[in-house]
Each structure stands twice: as C-alpha cells, then as structure tokens.
Amino acid sequence: MYDFKPDPGLDTAERYRQLSDAADALTAGEPDPVANMANVAALIWEFLPGLNWAGFYRMGKSASGADELVLGPFVGRPACIRIPLGQGVCGVAASTRETQLVEDVHAFPGHIACDAASRSELVVPVVRDGETIAVIDLDSPEPARFTNKDASGLEKLARLLSARI
Template sequence: MFAFSPSDGGDKRESYRDLVVAALALTDGESDGVANMANLAALIWTMLPDLNWAGFYRVLPGTAGLVLGPFIGKPACIRIAHGAGVCGTAAATGTTQCVADVHAFPGHIACDADSRSELVVPVLRDGTVVAVIDLDSPAPARFDADDVAGIEALAQAIAARIQF
C-alpha cells in the first residue's frame, strides 16, 4: 500500500523532489505505461495544490497529434493536433509551456472554462516527444520556475516508465 501525501508546503523544490521519489516508487517494476500514467496523474493530483486538471496526452506512433491519456479532472478533449493549444505547442516544439493566463494564449483550447493557468511539459524518450504532462489551475499565474523545474524533473524520471 502506498500512502503519499503533500509536504507541509514549506520548500517547493523539496516537495518536487518528494514527488519524483514517490513517482519512481509508485511505478517501480510496473511495465504497463497506461497504468503508470494513471497512478502518476493521481499522485500529482494528491501532491500538488490548486489544480483542476492533471494528466497526460500521448503521442501515438503514426498519428499527427496527441491522444488523451489518464487524467484527473473534468472531461477533456480527446485529440489535439500538434501545434494546437498549449499541449499541442509543447508537443510540436518539444519545449515546456508555462502559461500564466490561458485566455491570452493564441489558440488556447478550453476544455474547462475554470482553468486560468497551465503548465505543459513534454516527456522525451531518445529525444522524441512521447507524451506531455498537462497541469491546469483555476488560479491565474499558478505555475512558476520551481513548478517548471519540478515537473521537468518528473518527466525525465518517468519517461521510460510510460511506454505504450
């Protein structure tokens, strides 16, 4: 049994180190990438405050975009073209997108009207984007440089464990 919980809210960097350690423990020895993404979405939801959506979009071989993966939050768009919205931009460019005001992002795809800010981090395997981690918040400017560094560290740590 796992009993993960958020840290006391002190040092955000330490909280992200705890998240990565928990993610590696949770996925240790499990080869099913979808099961790992489902548990990771739940872990992120449990350990990070002020989210209204946390999950994955996957790049499936032979497709020209992203397909919804495991998540927690309101129902979401099933397919997102590369370059469309925050997730599609992260996938197309291979770069993290940290958006303080999603309504100001050109082409933003509004799956949940309550979302105000978003952080999308590509998951790279052998230099290729295989998925993105998508976090939405109802708080404007919820994500900062520590969140970017923390979720990028998570993406790097779990890249080999979300094969599908």
C-alpha cells in the same frame, strides 16, 4: 497500501522532490505505461495544490494517420480527447519539445479551452530518444499559478517517466 500525502507546508523544491520519489517508487519495474501514467496523475493531484486538472496526453495517430495527442490518464473534469500537434498549449509543447508555462491561458494564441474554469497551465513534454511520447498537463483556476520552480520540478519528473511510459 500506499499513502503519499505531502506536508502542506513544504516548499516547492521539496514538494517536487517528494513527488518524484513517490513516482519513482510506484513506477519502478512496472512495464505498463497506462498504469504508470494513472498513478502519476493521482500523485500529482495529491502533491500539488490549486489544480483543476492533472494528467497526460500521449502521442497517437488521427484517423488520417497524422501524429496528434490523445487523452491519457488524468484527474479532473472530462477533457478534450484529441489535440493536433502545434495547437493549444499541449500541442505546442509536444511539437516544440519545450515546456509551456502559461500565466493566462486566455492570452495564449490558439488556446483550447477544455474547461472554462482553467486560467493558467503548465505543460511539459515527455521525450524519449529525441521524440515526444507524451505531455504532462497541469491546469489551474488560479491565474499565474505555476512558476519556473514548478516547471523545473515537472521537467525532472518527465525525465524519470520517459523510460516508464
């Protein structure tokens, strides 16, 4: 049995170090990307306070064959199932392959509101061989919940996962 419960007093860098270590332990040697995304979404939920959604969107195809993001494993309220590339915070992160740290989602042009309670968002692309294969998406009901330290920690996690999802 796994019991990954971080100390609530951890500083951000140590919290992300422990999160990455736990993700490494759970995903090492497991070839199924859905299982790995599901476990990591649960870990993120346990390790990071102040979230109302944590999970993955993975690259897929629309009915017309265009690349788009498709909902993957997550923890939180039901979410948008498909997101076109370049649209919303997730679609921009996927298409630019750049982390999107948004202090106020209502000020983000083209924000897609899956949960009206969300106020800030952090989306990190997971890139393999120069191509986006997924994004890690964190939402919070707190304005400006995420910092550059959160972005850096999640980017390290994305690099670890790039060969495991």
